[in-house]
Structure formats: structure tokens, C-alpha cells
Amino acid sequence: MTGMEPTSVVVLGGGTSGWMTAAALARLLPGIAQVHVVESAEIGIVGVGEATLPHLRAFIATLGIDEAEFMAATHATYKLGIDFRDWGRIGDRYFHPFGTFGNPLDGVGFHQYWLRRHTEGRQDSFDDYCMASSLARANRFAPPPADGEDLTTRYGYAYQFDATRFGPYLRERAMADGVARTEGRVVEVERDPESGDVAALLLADGQRIAGDLFVDCSGFRSLLLGDALGEPWQDWGHWLPCDRAVAVPCASPPGPVTPYTRVAAMPFGWRWRIPLSHRVGNGYVYPAAHLSDEAAAAALLEAIDGEPLAEPRVLRFRAGRRERSWVKNVVAVGLASGFLEPLESTSIHLTQVAITDLVELFPHRGILGPERDAFNRSVDWEYDRVRDFLILHYHATTRSDSPFWDQVRNMPIPETLAAKIALFAEAAEVESYTKGLFLEPSWLAVYFGQGFVPRHWDQRADRPDGATLDRALDGARRAIAEAVAAAPDHAALLAAR
Amino acid sequence: MSAPLTRIAVFGGGLVGLSAATALARALPQAAIELIATPADPAALADRLPGTLPALAAFNEAVGFPESDMLRRTGAMHRLATRFEGWSADGASWLFGYGAPGEAPGFIHHWLAASARGDATPLAEYHPGMTLASVGRFAPGADYALTIDPAGYRAGLAALAQHRRVALTHGSIAAIEREGDGIAAIALADGRRITADLFVDATGPAAALLSALDPAFEDWGDLLPGDRLLIGEASPALVLYDTVTALDQGWCWRVPGRAHTTLALTYAAATPDDEAARLFTDATGQQPAERLAFRPGRRRSWIGNVVGFGDAAVVVDPLHATNLQLAHGAILRLLHLLPDRRFVSPLRDEFNRRTATEAGRVHDFLAMHYRFSPFVLSLSKHGSSKRPSTSSARMKIGGLESISPFWRRAAAASPPDSLGETLALLGARGRLPHFEEETFQPAEWQMAAIGLGLLPARIDALALAISAETRRAMLRSARERVAALVRAASPYPEALARLLGR
Numbered sequence: 001m002t003g004m005e006p007t008s009v010v011v012l013g014g015g016t017s018g019w020m021t022a023a024a025l026a027r028l029l030p031g032i033a034q035v036h037v038v039e040s041a042e043i044g045i046v047g048v049g050e051a052t053l054p055h056l057r058a059f060i061a062t063l064g065i066d067e068a069e070f071m072a073a074t075h076a077t078y079k080l081g082i083d084f085r086d087w088g089r090i091g092d093r094y095f096h097p098f099g100t101f102g103n104p105l106d107g108v109g110f111h112q113y114w115l116r117r118h119t120e121g122r123q124d125s126f127d128d129y130c131m132a133s134s135l136a137r138a139n140r141f142a143p144p145p146a147d148g149e150d151l152t153t154r155y156g157y158a159y160q161f162d163a164t165r166f167g168p169y170l171r172e173r174a175m176a177d178g179v180a181r182t183e184g185r186v187v188e189v190e191r192d193p194e195s196g197d198v199a200a201l202l203l204a205d206g207q208r209i210a211g212d213l214f215v216d217c218s219g220f221r222s223l224l225l226g227d228a229l230g231e232p233w234q235d236w237g238h239w240l241p242c243d244r245a246v247a248v249p250c251a252s253p254p255g256p257v258t259p260y261t262r263v264a265a266m267p268f269g270w271r272w273r274i275p276l277s278h279r280v281g282n283g284y285v286y287p288a289a290h291l292s293d294e295a296a297a298a299a300l301l302e303a304i305d306g307e308p309l310a311e312p313r314v315l316r317f318r319a320g321r322r323e324r325s326w327v328k329n330v331v332a333v334g335l336a337s338g339f340l341e342p343l344e345s346t347s348i349h350l351t352q353v354a355i356t357d358l359v360e361l362f363p364h365r366g367i368l369g370p371e372r373d374a375f376n377r378s379v380d381w382e383y384d385r386v387r388d389f390l391i392l393h394y395h396a397t398t399r400s401d402s403p404f405w406d407q408v409r410n411m412p413i414p415e416t417l418a419a420k421i422a423l424f425a426e427a428a429e430v431e432s433y434t435k436g437l438f439l440e441p442s443w444l445a446v447y448f449g450q451g452f453v454p455r456h457w458d459q460r461a462d463r464p465d466g467a468t469l470d471r472a473l474d475g476a477r478r479a480i481a482e483a484v485a486a487a488p489d490h491a492a493l494l495a496a497r
Numbered sequence: 498m499s500a501p502l503t504r505i506a507v508f509g510g511g512l513v514g515l516s517a518a519t520a521l522a523r524a525l526p527q528a529a530i531e532l533i534a535t536p537a538d539p540a541a542l543a544d545r546l547p548g549t550l551p552a553l554a555a556f557n558e559a560v561g562f563p564e565s566d567m568l569r570r571t572g573a574m575h576r577l578a579t580r581f582e583g584w585s586a587d588g589a590s591w592l593f594g595y596g597a598p599g600e601a602p603g604f605i606h607h608w609l610a611a612s613a614r615g616d617a618t619p620l621a622e623y624h625p626g627m628t629l630a631s632v633g634r635f636a637p638g639a640d641y642a643l644t645i646d647p648a649g650y651r652a653g654l655a656a657l658a659q660h661r662r663v664a665l666t667h668g669s670i671a672a673i674e675r676e677g678d679g680i681a682a683i684a685l686a687d688g689r690r691i692t693a694d695l696f697v698d699a700t701g702p703a704a705a706l707l708s709a710l711d712p713a714f715e716d717w718g719d720l721l722p723g724d725r726l727l728i729g730e731a732s733p734a735l736v737l738y739d740t741v742t743a744l745d746q747g748w749c750w751r752v753p754g755r756a757h758t759t760l761a762l763t764y765a766a767a768t769p770d771d772e773a774a775r776l777f778t779d780a781t782g783q784q785p786a787e788r789l790a791f792r793p794g795r796r797r798s799w800i801g802n803v804v805g806f807g808d809a810a811v812v813v814d815p816l817h818a819t820n821l822q823l824a825h826g827a828i829l830r831l832l833h834l835l836p837d838r839r840f841v842s843p844l845r846d847e848f849n850r851r852t853a854t855e856a857g858r859v860h861d862f863l864a865m866h867y868r869f870s871p872f873v874l875s876l877s878k879h880g881s882s883k884r885p886s887t888s889s890a891r892m893k894i895g896g897l898e899s900i901s902p903f904w905r906r907a908a909a910a911s912p913p914d915s916l917g918e919t920l921a922l923l924g925a926r927g928r929l930p931h932f933e934e935e936t937f938q939p940a941e942w943q944m945a946a947i948g949l950g951l952l953p954a955r956i957d958a959l960a961l962a963i964s965a966e967t968r969r970a971m972l973r974s975a976r977e978r979v980a981a982l983v984r985a986a987s988p989y990p991e992a993l994a995r996l997l998g999r
Contacts (some may be wrong), residue, residue: 028962256579285943370926373921373922423843425843460832462527
């Protein structure tokens with residue numbers, strides 16, 4: 001009992017973001033937030049087969065959700081990372097794992113030693129020193145122990161699931177936790193003439209839904225933040241020119257179920273392949289300026305490895321974000337706040353971060369500036385880091401097989417990214433930060449995976465003699481190979497559940 | 498292709514210079530390292546203050562200096578907390594400890610919710626270090642710092658440096674030969690000419706090397722008002738906390754140690770020296786032995802082939818004992834960003850960026866204490882809260898002309914954005930906006946803010962959302978954990994004797 005009137009929260013939009021927000025607020029702030037979701041069946045959900053990041057597990061655990069039940073309800077498979085094909089050069093392959101590479105030695109990162117021996121002629125792949133990558137290559141999976149500190153246990157995992165089922169799954173739980181739901185289409189947004197705050201949503205059937213706080217989960221249309229409040233859009237299309245995707249599900253081919261998502265570079269963008277337990281999600285992300293929808297759909301249908309289960313569907317988007325995500329009493333979560341192409345499966349994660357921030361900064365007695373400023377600062381932080389990491393994929397390439405690759409290979413990049421690349425190019429050092437996605441192992445995976453070789457390594461990596469290092473490297477490979485051999489087959493594990 | 502550093506010259510023979518030389522010698526066993534002990538500058542605070550932070554352990558581990566040696570050979574002892582006296586709005590004294598109280602994430606918010614409902618249990622009862630400090634007992638399991646004997650630690654590092662084949666010599670700088678944006682050679686008064694690939698400036702606040710390359714200095718005097726120190730001694734004491742007492746013209750520091758207790762008065766030049774000496778004696782019962790001047794602020798610490806550490810790079814007053822840690826943090830950072838002889842800019846830029854961020858956040862942390870001292874708050878109450886010193890007429894009406902310039906200066910300055918954001922969010926919600934390179938973790942900022950009386954206007958929603966019963970159970974379990982630790986702990990003299998193997 002709080003002895004206070006709850007804050008009335010209206011969530012506009014019943015997609016993944018809307019129900020994630022509603023479920024989290026209802027579960028974590030009982031008696032504080034009274035949540036009302038307004039959703040319209042007329043508006044489709046963007047969700048296509050989606051790949052997620054390991055952080056989603058914390059979200060699910062916080063909501064008290066049983067993993068096995070959740071995985072069954074969403075046709076989920078396990079994900080150890082992303083298999084990148086043809087990025088640095090056609091024919092290249094690397095893995096971006098949810099895990100780390102090798103063990104540091106005497107205070108110096110493993111990659112420095114690997115880089116030294118690699119330069120000195122040792123023939124092996126950086127991926128070989130990562131448990132997650134090695135498990136994935138073998139199509140095996142075992143959940144890591146919670147406190148894994150060993151080279152063979154230091155990895156995480158996420159899910160590949162049917163996002164169209166995630167929203168409804170969360171809706172059931174949210175409504176059991178007391179969330180109200182109204183079906184209807186918004187025809188007008190009522191504003192307070194004094195403050196400019198949103199006062200209520202007027203629906204087509206004449207209902208008026210009033211609230212203290214409005215969470216805009218209306219997707220790309222950004223009905224409240226973009227339309228009603230007119231918050232400017234910051235466009236990043238000059239760095240991330242892909243603005244279309246065509247998606248098609250197909251039947252699962254015989255053979256292994258990969259515990260990873262595949263992201264293959266294409267002549268005009270890239271293609272995803274996300275295996276679910278009952279089918280495979282596929283899509284081609286491309287810039288409309290370079291490729292027609294028809295050509296993209298044809299290329300996608302050509303590339304998939306199973307019987308298509310639906311007509312290809314085209315989605316339109318643009319890279320960028322609203323300058324602020326929280327303005328007056330409107331907080332945009334998910335696509336209403338911004339969009340970055342799903343190359344690194346960040347979409348649901350950015351939604352999750354915004355929800356976590358909203359819960360932590362929840363304005364339960366009127367809205368104050370500091371909370372809003374802190375929220376907006378955090379969103380900027382997360383978006384900017386993901387943006388730079390995505391641009392790196394297009395920048396660190398030698399592909400020149402199409403005008404698209406010529407464009408992205410040569411485009412100017414953000415100064416923040418240029419500084420990171422310069423630091424790595426000189427000394428194989430990854431710029432240090434602790435908040436935001438994609439820490440050192442991720443940057444290393446992409447740099448090395450896309451053939452970006454630094455000019456120097458850490459001088460301290462020169463201390464051990466080569467034979468000593470090789471023994472340590474061989475030992476690490478052996479330990480990983482043994483642990484991989486002991487892990488169960490991914491498909492068998494899923495079938496046994 | 499690579500051109501590794503083959504010759505490094507470290508200028509400055511204090512703790513900072515020896516720390517740098519020892520760390521570099523471990524990182525680069527092939528390099529010839531010479532340490533030239535320039536005449537010691539008594540105002541080099543990082544070289545001489547006894548206070549350190551828990552992170553000293555990480556530095557010692559990185560350079561290979563075992564903690565048992567710190568205790569057995571250099572005369573160090575443990576310190577669990579700092580006691581602040583007269584440094585809160587209601588005049589109550591409070592403890593500052595390391596690490597977080599409680600076990601649950603966001604524990605402090607639950608404590609705040611309980612206090613708002615009338616639970617008077619102090620935060621210290623949920624914090625192992627603070628509780629042990631107040632009862633004079635010690636046990637592993639609480640976060641602690643060491644109080645060092647700077648001379649003992651210096652000797653230990655010197656032995657380690659020599660063991661690592663660092664050449665230790667003495668000399669004073671006669672002339673600096675510049676080349677490009679760095680230094681080609683340094684001529685010594687004894688006629689020697691020192692050349693090196695990398696020069697380390699650990700010469701103290703004069704920054705003999707860095708200031709020759711770039712005289713620019715970012716002055717922090719507005720928000721860190723102290724620029725004078727009186728230092729003295731009292732008899733040794735095995736007390737597990739140091740004490741910081743706010744006085745009307747500065748503050749007094751008492752640091753118990755095994756050889757002696759260090760006493761220091763931080764004040765501003767506006768206070769005449771004889772008056773400061775009287776204040777010192779009134780506050781400590783002892784005579785000051787030494788007087789020195791310092792100027793808080795920082796300079797760019799890597800220029801060309803010169804990297805500065807300690808007071809050559811950043812000067813802050815002794816509040817919270819950050820001086821040596823700022824030097825050690827930067828030294829460890831350099832090891833990760835070691836240049837080769839080409840000294841390309843990306844490494845330097847990253848080093849300077851992170852080092853400046855780290856120093857800036859320490860500045861903000863200390864500045865928060867001055868801004869929320871009772872003296873400044875009393876000024877703010879009577880004037881405009883932002884610039885109290887501009888409304889002098891109203892202050893006179895309030896009888897506040899007696900507030901000394903030391904505190905007036907801290908009240909008058911406007912905080913930088915990073916501090917402004919921090920104070921705004923702490924004041925609104927008791928939360929911390931995220932910054933990289935923080936020396937003090939969020940719970941430590943929160944404990945200091947609570948001690949200072951900077952309480953959030955609103956209780957966190959997450960803390961309000963749990964039932965009173967759940968909250969009571971959480972608080973009880975945290976208290977019991979601390980109580981169990983206290984029971985298992987021994988009186989400090991016994992615990993120390995055991996650790997010393999006596």
C-alpha cells in the first residue's frame with residue numbers, strides 16, 4: 001500500500017513495445033502505475049521473425065516468466081550470436097558471439113596476443129577462441145552456468161522467436177496484473193492548452209482515454225511524439241541508407257537448427273535468416289534508391305532454403321531517431337522513438353532499455369525535468385553507440401561489387417566512430433565505455449571478422465616467447481573443443497523440451 | 498614495423514614517479530628506465546598524503562606489490578570510512594564508507610522509503626564498513642582503503658623499481674630541449690643530458706615538463722575553494738576511520754596512522770596565516786609543522802612524448818583522499834594505451850579523454866561537498882540559491898556576513914553541466930546519471946549526498962511499489978548480515994596483529 005493515487009499511464013499501441021511496456025510497469029510498479037493500453041486491430045504489427053540479445057533474459061526473469069513456457073509460446077530457439085557472411089569480402093565468414101574471446105594474460109587482453117601470433121604466421125581463426133562461436137559452428141547448445149568464469153562457460157545466449165506471438169503472450173500476463181485494454185483507433189489527441197501536455201486520446205467510437213503519462217508505442221507513425229508534439233526527426237539515412245526490408249517465412253529445411261542468426265551481405269544490403277522452432281524467418285534489407293521491391297523479393301526467394309510459407313511482405317523504414325524521446329508527458333518507446341536496422345538484433349533491446357529507464361525514473365507525482373533529462377540522455381547514449389557499431393559493418397569492407405557498396409564503403413562516418421577506428425587501427429584497443437551496447441568482444445569480432453588488421457598490438461604482448469604463447473593458445477582451443485564436444489545438439493535439445 | 502619504446506625517463510622521485518617507473522618496468526621489461534629524482538616539492542599532494550582509496554589494491558596487484566607487504570613492510574593500516582563532522586545541514590556527523598550498503602539492487606532507495614516513513618535506523622547500520630569502523634572492529638568482507646605511511650610505501654616501491662632494473666638517480670632540471678610537440682632531451686644541473694623516447698612528468702604541481710610544452714591550466718578554484726594546507730602530527734592511533742571537520746574558514750582532517758596521526762587544515766589564502774595557525778591549534782590541539790600552497794585544477798596530461806601523473810596532471814584538495822588514486826588510475830591507463838616511438842594521436846586522444854573525464858568526475862564529487870556544506874546552504878537560504886554571493890545586501894540583513902570567503906566562493910560559482918545534471922537527478926530522485934570513468938560508484942555518491950542532506954525530493958517508484966512488509970524483511974536481512982560480520986570481527990589492534998603475523 002502506498003497511500004497515494006496511482007499514476008495513470010496510457011500506452012498507445014499494442015505491439016511488442018506496447019505490451020512490453022505495459023507488462024513491465026504493471027509487474028514492477030503495482031499500485032504506482034495504473035496502465036491502460038489502447039490498441040487497434042486495424043494496425044498491423046511490424047514484428048517479423050526476430051532475433052534478440054541476451055539482455056532480454058533479464059527482462060523475462062524480472063517479469064517472473066518461466067523460460068520454457070515462454071519459449072514454447074513464441075516458438076523460440078536459442079541464439080548464441082550472429083553468423084556474418086560475405087561482409088569484409090565475398091566469401092568471408094565470421095561470428096559475432098554473445099561471449100568473450102580467450103583469457104587475458106598478465107593484465108593484457110587475449111586479442112593482443114592472438115594478433116601478435118597471427119601476424120607472426122600462426123594459422124587459426126579468432127573465432128576458435130570463443131566458446132559461443134565454437135558451439136554455434138557445431139550447432140550445439142548448452143545453457144551456461146550463471147556465474148561462468150571459465151573460458152568454456154563465459155558466454156550468454158538469447159532467443160530467436162516469433163515476435164508476433166511475444167506481444168499477445170505479454171498481453172495475457174499484463175492483463176492478469178491489472179492492465180486495462182481498449183480496442184480503438186485514435187482520431188484526436190487532446191492537449192492541455194496551458195502546459196501543452198497530452199490530456200487524453202479521443203477514439204473513433206467516441207471514447208475519451210485520459211491519463212497522466214502517455215507512452216507512445218504507435219510504431220513508425222509516432223502518433224504522439226512525432227505527430228501531436230512535433231518532435232523533430234534526426235535522420236541518419238546518410239550513414240545507414242537501407243530503408244526497406246522484404247520479409248518471407250519459409251519451412252524449416254531438414255538438417256540442423258542453427259543456434260544463431262545468419263546475416264549475409266548481398267549486392268544491395270543484407271539478408272537475415274532466423275530459425276524458429278517451427279519455421280525460418282527470412283528478409284532482405286536494402287535501400288530503395290538502389291533496388292526495387294520486386295527485385296529484392298526475387299533475390300530473397302532465390303536465396304531461402306525452404307518452401308515459402310507466405311507472400312513476401314515489404315516494410316518501409318528510415319534510420320534515425322526523434323531528437324528527444326520524452327517530451328512533456330509523452331514518452332516514446334520502440335519505433336515511435338527511433339529506428340536502426342536489425343543488423344545486430346537491437347530493436348527489442350532498445351525498447352527494453354527505454355522501459356528499464358522509464359521504470360527507474362518513473363514520474364509518479366507529476367513530471368520533473370531531471371527525470372526527463374536523464375531519460376533522454378540515456379536514449380541518446382544507447383542509440384549513438386549502436387549506430388556507430390552498425391556503420392562499422394558497412395565501412396570496414398573491401399566490397400566493390402555494386403554502387404551500394406561503393407557508396408557505403410566511401411561515405412563519411414561519424415567522428416565518434418572515426419576516433420574508435422583510429423584507436424583500433426593503431427593499437428588494437430577498443431574505446432572504453434561501460435554503458436551501452438557492444439563492448440569490447442563485439443567490436444573485436446567485427447574488426448577482425450571483417451579483415452581490419454591493426455598496425456600494432458599492445459607492446460606488453462611481446463613479453464612471452466612465441467612457444468609459450470602457442471602452448472597457451474593451443475590449450476585454450478583444446479579446452480573449448482572438448483567442452484563443445486560435450487554439449488548437446490541444439491535441435492535435439494529443443495525437441496526434448 | 499613497430500618501434501617499441503626503448504628508453505623512458507621518469508622525472509620525480511616521489512610516490513607518483515616511483516609508481517610510474519615500477520609499472521612501466523613491469524610492462525616493458527626490455528626498456529631502459531631511468532628515474533631522476535628531482536628535488537621533492539612539498540606541495541605535491543599525491544606524493545605525501547596518507548589517505549588512499551580501495552582501488553590502491555588493484556594498482557599494487559598490477560605492479561606486483563603484495564598487500565601483505567603494504568601492512569608488514571611499509572607501515573600501512575586499514576581505513577573503513579570517513580567521518581564527516583559539522584558537514585550537514587542539521588549539524589549531525591555522518592560516516593562515508595566504500596561499496597554499497599545492503600544487498601538488494603537499489604537498496605538505498607528502499608532505505609530512503611523507510612526513513613520517509615519514520616524508520617530512524619541510520620544507513621550506516623546496513624553498511625559493513627561503516628558499522629565496523631564505528632565499533633572499532635575489523636574483518637575481511639568489508640570494503641576498505643589503506644592509510645599509508647608515504648615514506649614507507651615510497652621505500653617499498655623504490656626497492657621494487659630497483660629489482661626491476663630501474664636506474665634511480667638524482668638531478669635537477671636545467672633546461673628542456675624541445676622537438677616537435679614534445680621533448681628531445683633534458684639537461685640536468687650536473688651536466689648530464691637525458692634523452693628518452695618517453696618522458697614522464699611526476700615533478701609535482703610545477704609540472705616542469707608538461708608546463709614547458711603547454712602552460713594552459715584549467716583552474717578549479719571556483720568550486721574547490723581550498724588552496725592552502727597546514728600540516729601537523731599527533732600520536733598514532735589504530736582508529737578505522739579518518740575525520741573531516743568543517744570549520745568556518747575551511748576544514749580539518751585527522752588521519753590516524755600507525756606511526757603518527759596526520760593532521761591537516763585546508764583553507765583559502767584569504768585567511769591570514771597566523772589566523773589559520775590558530776584555527777589549526779583550536780581544532781587539533783597541536784601546532785602545525787608545515788604550511789603549503791596548492792592550486793586545484795588540471796592540465797592536459799599527455800602532450801607529444803610527455804605524460805604527466807599526480808600533481809603534475811591534476812591537483813585536488815585532500816577531501817576523500819583521491820590524490821594518489823588519480824595518479825595510479827592514469828598510470829594503469831597508460832599501460833593499456835602505451836605508445837611506440839611514433840606517438841600517434843589516437844592513443845593520446847583516448848588517454849587524455851578518459852583521464853580528463855575521470856578527473857572531472859572527482860572534481861564534481863568533491864565540489865558537491867562544498868556546495869552542500871552548512872555554510873553554503875545558509876548563504877543559499879538567504880540569497881538566491883544559484884548565486885548567493887550576488888545578494889550581499891540580503892545576506893547582511895540575515896547576519897551572514899560572518900561566513901568566510903572560503904565558503905562564499907564555493908557558493909558563488911555555477912557548476913559545470915556534469916555536476917549540474919548530477920545534482921539535479923540526485924535531488925529529484927536520488928539516482929545518478931551515467932558517466933564513464935567514475936572514481937566513486939553510484940552508491941558512494943548516494944551515501945555522500947544523503948550524509949550532506951541532499952535528499953531526493955521524491956522516493957523512487959520502485960521502492961514505493963513493494964509492500965511495507967517486504968521492505969522490512971529486506972532491511973532486517975541486511976542489518977543481520979552486518980551484525981553477523983561485526984560478531985565475527987575482532988577489535989582492530991588484534992586483527993592487525995594477526996595480519997602482521999604477530
